[in-house]
Amino acid sequence: MKTKKINNLKNAVVEQIVLWIVIFMSFVTMFFFVIDYSNALKANENADTLSQYAARMISINEETDDIIAGMNNIKGDHVSTIESDDLVCVDDTSVSNRQVIVNIYATLDNDFLEGDANNVHSKTVVFNESSEFQKECSLTLSLN
Structure with a gap:
């Protein structure tokens, strides 16, 4: 009877260790998922902010160098410096x-998101206050 109790105790200890390992791995996985997801959201929000600012400044016919300087002040630390040649x-x-x-x-x-979902695309359309014609601009950001 005593050996059966010891064997049951050994099995319970092993099950507890396995359970705690599974719980720990789940928390670690969730932790890294939240970090990667927040980085993806941060990049998307930053691209949206930059596109809204650039669209407004272009619509009032602001100088390109002033637009780039403003965008460099707005961009997050995870975005490389934007040059005037980058805005086409x-x-x-x-x-x-x-x-x-x-x-x-x-x-x-x-590679948090698979395939094309790993690409961030922000598009803003505003009223052109300086011309009757359509003006289309594009910018590709380099993330650090």
Whole structure:
């Protein structure tokens, strides 16, 4: 009877150790998931903010160097410095819809999201206050 009780106790101890290992691994997995998810949201929010700012400044015909300087003040620490050559704008004089369209692209480096979902795309369209024609701009961010 005593040996049966000792064997049951050994099995219970092993089960407890396995249970605690599983619980610990679950918490660690959730911890890293939350960190990766928050980084993806931070990159998306930053791209949205930059596209809204750039669209507004382009719509009032602000100088490109001033727009870039403002964007560098707004961007997060995880975004590399934006140069004036990075912002590419094209005036389409065949379309007179008074729109400024700004597309900002970035790619997450941590492969948290699979495939195209790993790409961040922010698009903002505003009223063009300085011209009747459509102006489309694009910027690709480098994330650190």
